[in-house]
Amino acid sequence: MQTYSMAAAPGLPAFSERLLAWFDVHGRHNLPWQHPRTAYRVWVSEVMLQQTQVVTVIDYFNRFMARFPKLDDLAAAPLDDVLALWSGLGYYARARNLHAAARVMAAQGIPDTLAHWLALPGVGASTAAAIMAQAFDAPATILDGNVKRVMARHAGIETPIEQAATIQALYYVAKRHTPSTRLADYTQAIMDLGATVCTRSQANCAGCPVSQDCVARVTDQVALLPARRARKPIPTRQAVFLQLEDDAGRFMLIRRPPSGIWGGLWCLPECPSKAFDEHAPSRSLGSVAAREAMLSQWSFTAKSDALQVAAFEHRFTHYQLRARIERVCVATGDNRQDNQDIRWFYHDELPHALPGLGLPQPIARFLIEYAAGKGG
Numbered sequence: 001m002q003t004y005s006m007a008a009a010p011g012l013p014a015f016s017e018r019l020l021a022w023f024d025v026h027g028r029h030n031l032p033w034q035h036p037r038t039a040y041r042v043w044v045s046e047v048m049l050q051q052t053q054v055v056t057v058i059d060y061f062n063r064f065m066a067r068f069p070k071l072d073d074l075a076a077a078p079l080d081d082v083l084a085l086w087s088g089l090g091y092y093a094r095a096r097n098l099h100a101a102a103r104v105m106a107a108q109g110i111p112d113t114l115a116h117w118l119a120l121p122g123v124g125a126s127t128a129a130a131i132m133a134q135a136f137d138a139p140a141t142i143l144d145g146n147v148k149r150v151m152a153r154h155a156g157i158e159t160p161i162e163q164a165a166t167i168q169a170l171y172y173v174a175k176r177h178t179p180s181t182r183l184a185d186y187t188q189a190i191m192d193l194g195a196t197v198c199t200r201s202q203a204n205c206a207g208c209p210v211s212q213d214c215v216a217r218v219t220d221q222v223a224l225l226p227a228r229r230a231r232k233p234i235p236t237r238q239a240v241f242l243q244l245e246d247d248a249g250r251f252m253l254i255r256r257p258p259s260g261i262w263g264g265l266w267c268l269p270e271c272p273s274k275a276f277d278e279h280a281p282s283r284s285l286g287s288v289a290a291r292e293a294m295l296s297q298w299s300f301t302a303k304s305d306a307l308q309v310a311a312f313e314h315r316f317t318h319y320q321l322r323a324r325i326e327r328v329c330v331a332t333g334d335n336r337q338d339n340q341d342i343r344w345f346y347h348d349e350l351p352h353a354l355p356g357l358g359l360p361q362p363i364a365r366f367l368i369e370y371a372a373g374k375g376g
Contacts, residue, residue, distance in 0.1 A: 015154075015210055016179040016186055022209035023189035026196075028054070032061055037184070039110050039135040040071045046127045046134070047098050051091060051145075051317075054195065060089050074099065075106035083264055083358025092263055092358075097122025114140060133187035141175040142187055143167070146194025151177075152226035153198060156215025161226040234315075239323040241268040241363070242291070243309060243370075244300065244330050246344075253357075255341040261316065262360045266343070268325060269294065295330065298342075304329040310369075312362045325366055347371050 012018070031054065033045035044064060048057045064085050068074040074082070079099050086095035101120040111117045117128035126147075129140035143151075148161060151173045159166045179186055197204045203222050205211045216222045244252045253266045272290045295302060306326040314321045338344060345353060350371035354364060 012212060014179075015177045018209040019189050019193060020179075020182060020185060023185060023192060026207075027185075027189050027192045028196075032058060032065070034188075037134065039112075039131065041065065042135040043101075043110075043123075043131050044074075044098065046130045047094050047122060048089065049144075050094060050127065052089065056089070060085070071102055071110065072106055075102040079264060080266075080358060081356070084356050087265070087358050087364065088361050092265060094122055095358075096258065096264055112136060114138075130187060130191075133183040135184075137182075137184045139178065139180060139183055140187070141171065141178050142190070143171055143174055144191065146191050146198075147174055149200065149226055150190060150194045150198045153203075153216035153222060154210060154214045156219065156221070156225070158221075158225065158227055160229045162229055166226075234318070234320055236320045236322055239321060240271040240291075241323060241325045242271060242294070242306075243268055243325055243327045244295075245327060246330055248346075250344040250346050253343050253345065261321075265358045265360055267360055267363050268366075291326075291328070295328070300330040302328050303331055310366050312366070314360075314362050323362070 013021075031045075033041045045057065045061055048061055048064075067081070067085055068077060077099070079096065082095050082099045083092065086092060089095075097120075101122060104120060105111070111120070114128050114132050117123050117131055118125065123131070126143045129142045130144070132138040132140040133142065148167075148170050151157070151170045152161060152166075155169075155173045157166060157169050157173070159169075161167075161170075174190075177190075193208070193210075197208050201223075205214070205217050205222060208214070208217075211217050214222075216225045252269065254269050256262050256265050256267050256270075258264050271294050291306060292302065304327075306328050308324050309327045311322075311324040314323070347370060350367055354367060359367070
């Protein structure tokens with residue numbers, strides 16, 4: 001492994017000293033999870049902050065704490081309540097893991113070591129280190145996206161950031177810069193620097209406390225680092241969702257499987273992907289056979305042709321989803337009973353029911369518009 005000099009340039013204080021002095025004046029000191037800064041609150045915030053910006057997380061965190069102010073409240077809550085408050089934040093596996101970890105901690109206690117945090121669902125190395133530093137002021141080295149960017153630029157690490165050897169080098173640099181005191185402040189400071197100064201584009205080198213010996217600034221590579229592999233085009237996937245209405249004017253929501261996209265959320269039933277045909281006429285969309293095979297799962301008989309009522313696109317990390325919603329009337333039968341995975345709703349129930357359900361954002365938007373159009 002290539003090594004990097006951690007010594008500050010002659011006449012300059014250490015990296016951590018300059019960063020902490022900057023943090024005392026310019027850092028973020030009023031984030032909601034900092035007051036009070038308990039292990040429970042820090043843990044929830046760090047899970048929410050995985051791949052999500054602070055400005056987005058704040059409102060979700062405040063609502064979450066209002067509903068689950070203590071660990072035992074979260075552990076005792078149904079998963080549906082957790083997913084409902086998480087709806088719109090994305091990466092729903094985080095919510096499922098948070099709920100599972102809360103139940104483990106309610107039985108075993110809140111961990112106070114890095115190893116025990118790492119044993120919990122949804123807690124990786126950087127998250128565990130952030131919790132230890134922020135909640136316990138313990139020596140721990142974080143390496144989230146912001147820190148990787150700062151370290152790659154400051155040390156001039158030019159290899160693609162996705163490579164294992166690069167991650168190892170970044171961790172080496174980050175660990176050597178981590179001080180032995182003020183760990184909570186330093187951890188927040190390095191995240192703040194990456195989020196507000198050493199940003200992905202238009203970095204503010206003039207306002208950076210460690211720019212004087214930053215290799216990327218000195219060599220004019222700020223815009224080039226961290227280096228990334230050439231990205232493949234994002235593929236597009238298609239989907240058809242069904243709004244199944246019975247004779248009483250009710251429609252059905254199902255709980256999606258626990259894994260996969262929107263895992264565990266309530267959603268309109270999704271047809272197999274082969275049901276999507278972008279060239280099909282509007283009143284006869286997709287594959288009739290695929291749709292009828294799906295309806296047969298619940299012994300439904302279609303009383304009308306499928307009619308497209310909405311279409312949407314939604315960006316995931318690894319692909320773009322292009323979808324449409326089709327309305328199909330089905331005959332009322334004896335199997336229209338709610339259970340843990342199926343629920344039926346009248347349109348005028350939606351304004352009251354939606355806040356308590358974990359729903360994918362595009363589906364929630366459609367249902368809100370549907371209820372408004374029906375006068376709900």
